[in-house]
Amino acid sequence: MSDIDMIRAARARIGTHLRRTPILSSPALDAVAGRRVLVKAECLQVTGSFKARGGWSAISAIPEERRARGVIAFSSGNHAQGVAHAAREHGIPAVILMPKDAPRAKVDGTRALGAEIVHFDRETDDRDAMGAALAEKRGLTLVKPFDAPLVIAGQGTAGLEIAEQAADLGVAEADVLVCCGGGGLTAGIALALEAEAPGLRVRPCEPDGFDDTARSLAAGEIRRNDRLNGSICDAIITPQPGDITFPILKRLCGPGLVVTEDEVLRAMALAFRHLKIVIEPGGAVALAAALFRPEAAQGDTVIAVATGGNVDAPIFARALERAT
Amino acid sequence: MSDIDMIRAARARIGTHLRRTPILSSPALDAVAGRRVLVKAECLQVTGSFKARGGWSAISAIPEERRARGVIAFSSGNHAQGVAHAAREHGIPAVILMPKDAPRAKVDGTRALGAEIVHFDRETDDRDAMGAALAEKRGLTLVKPFDAPLVIAGQGTAGLEIAEQAADLGVAEADVLVCCGGGGLTAGIALALEAEAPGLRVRPCEPDGFDDTARSLAAGEIRRNDRLNGSICDAIITPQPGDITFPILKRLCGPGLVVTEDEVLRAMALAFRHLKIVIEPGGAVALAAALFRPEAAQGDTVIAVATGGNVDAPIFARALERAT
Structure with missing residues (x-):
């Protein structure tokens, strides 16, 4: 099956179980960016992030007998909730390995969705060995966070929606800025747009100091982050682009954009004030790039995902201090 | 033209200029309420509130020659922005009389939409005389905030959407809780549902101490609020139900619900955490009633608008303190 056929098949499996998230905009944001800014509000997706798409896509495709034994995932939060939601809706158990320092909103959200949470210590535990042992013992299927074709296809359903929504708004050419961790969403959207809206070009966005994808794209080969802690953008901090996602990004994406933590918090504040949506730091990186790095994008319109x-109240309060 | 025909005509005039706002939900909110809670997210409407509907409906129906001279409105904020937006999109001037103590987010939002703002003092100025003089001098058409058929029809377009969205979700019977000030939205939705979804019953919701509509419905005749200041729910504090809206409410609505300010702030916090939307205090009253007064509603599902x-950051920060 071709990439776009896999994305269309994922959309068919998702059906009406997840939301078609809206595109929002505000003249005030347009004024900041100096061009029209369209925001694809995946924060309004079931479980509070796009990860519900990939989770559903992967779990719904597991053969039924095997699926019944359950799934396992590693995640600090959003992928955990996406997998937990899809597992619950499919009536199967989910085990999630979460780092002990995962944001509380994400731990609570995952538990509320009925998943069994196993905590590990980022410094001292061998996460992969713990997961492999559990999977072996219980016959659980691993759902990877990004570097898996079915997950990429699920995230790509957001790209199908962007293509349709942009067409409805008369937008045929634009940069599409996507917050990028391991690259599953970025790759999925890029594949969907390649087929459905070739005038829309994906640009991965990352926080300053954790710009493995931007540097990898510039180098033409995979580069790693020097460190993995110390960012408020927990949702998109990964060691490096995926072995499956990176070749897709390299073939289809424009150069990466990088923003500061302060710009991320200011973007969250502007989204609060003008769009009335709650964005977590890792989810606001693309909007921050659209607003504060206008010289890096092209065209009359920019689309930011x-x-x-899923942000804890104290961090959101920090963003509110920047709402003037 | 019948009421429902007026609402349908308003929807035709609005076309794609405004948003069809989504219905959001979360298992966590269902657990708090003890039943399914569907939230019609009018905070995601253009200008951040449903008032854009009534403003567009009224302004688009003014004969063109007269409309070109401009419009005038009295408002502490949301109606102001709704009128300013519709005026700007129609290419006509808008003058808004705002109290000097209007929330900053609303004043700034109105100004950003290109309206001319004239401030008045709630205590010492005769607002109506000021407005009449301005309207006379410049030939401006007054757009009332709620007690006008075209405005009620515009707000009723939200009711058409609720009827369709409830049907899509298989909900044929439910209480529909609506934050109620002068009753324009409440009446409009009630008229729309009477025609399109007669199993959905509207219930007005108000903050404790400002429950003129609930008391009026209980008495069968219009009752006034004792005071108009001292509430964080500025958007829905009005002296009494309207002369046009009240008979509609009396004929179609169930008893009113009343919630405390603390419940309003807790509802805002739960919407932040589980729906990822920003609701202002006056816009969270219905959700608060759905969550914390479950005994007052009926059925398996409740719909809260x-x-x-449009809330200032310091007030939202107070709500965040309740996000546990």
Whole structure:
């Protein structure tokens, strides 16, 4: 099956179980950016992030007998909730390995969705060995967070929606800015747009100091982040682009954009004030790039994907201090 | 023209200029309420509240020659922005009389939409005389905030959407909780549902101490609020139900619901955490009633209209303190 056929098949499996998230905009944001800014509000997706798409796509495609034994995933939060939601809706158990320092909203959200949470210590535990042992013992199927074709296809359903919504708004050419961790969403959207809206070009966005994808694209080969802690953008901090996602990004995406943590918080504040949506730091990176790095994008319109909204209140309060 | 025909005509005039706002939900909110809670997110409407509907409906229906001279409105904020937006899109001037103590987000939002703002003092100025003089001098058409058939028809377009969205979700019977000030939205939705979804019953919701509509419905005749200041729910504090809206409410609505300010702030916090939307205090009253007064509603499902999201950061920070 071709990439776009896999994305269309994922959309068919998702059906009406998930939301077609809206595109939002505000003249005030347009004024900041100096061009029209369209925000794909994936924070309004079921579970508060686009990860519900990939989780559903992967779990719904597991053969039924095997699926019944359950699934396992590693995640600090959004992928955890996406997998937990899809597992619950399919009536199967989900085990999620989460780092002990995962944001509380994400731990609580995952538990509320009925998943069994196993905590590990990022420094001292061998996460992969713990997961492999559990999977082996219980016959659980691993659902990877990004580097898997079915997951990429699920995230790509957001790209199908963007293509349709942009067409409805008369937008045929634009940069599409996507918050980028391992690259599953970025690759999925890029594949969908390649087929459905070739005038829309994906640009991965990352926080300053954690710009493995931007540097990898510039180098033409995979580069790693020097460190993995110390960012408020927890949702999109990964060691490096995926082995499956990176070749897709390299073939289809424009150069990466990088923003500061302060710009991320200001973008969250502007989304609060003008769009009335809650975006988490890792989900606000693309909007921050649209607003504060206008010279890096091209065209009259820019589309920014607000990838998630699972933020703890104290961090959101920090963003509110920048709402003037 | 019948009421429902007026609402359908308003929808035709609005076309794609405004948003069809989504219905959001979360298992966590269902658990709090003890039943399914569907939230009609009018905070995601253009200008951050449902008022854009009534403003567009009224302004688009003014004969063109007269409309070109401009419009005038009195408002502490949401109606102001709705009128300013519709005026700007129609290419005509808008003058808004705002109290000097209107929330900053609303004043700034109105100004950003290109309206001319004239401030008045609630205590010392004769607002009506000021407005009449301005309207006379410049030939401006007054757009009332709620007690006008075209405005009620515009707000009723939200009711058409609720009827369709409830049907899509298989909900044929439910209480529809609506934050109620002068009753324009409440009456409009009630008229729309009477025609399109007679199993859905509207219930007006108000903050404790400002429950003129609930008391009026209980008495069968119009009752006034004792005071108009001292509430965080500025968007829905009016002296009394309207002369046009009240008979509609009396004929079609169930008893009113009343919630405390603390419940309003807790509802805002739960919407932040589980729906990823920003609701202002006056727009969270219905959700608060759905969540914290479950005994007052009937059925397996309750629909709550989150009417607006134009809240200043310090008030939202107070709500965040309740996000546990």
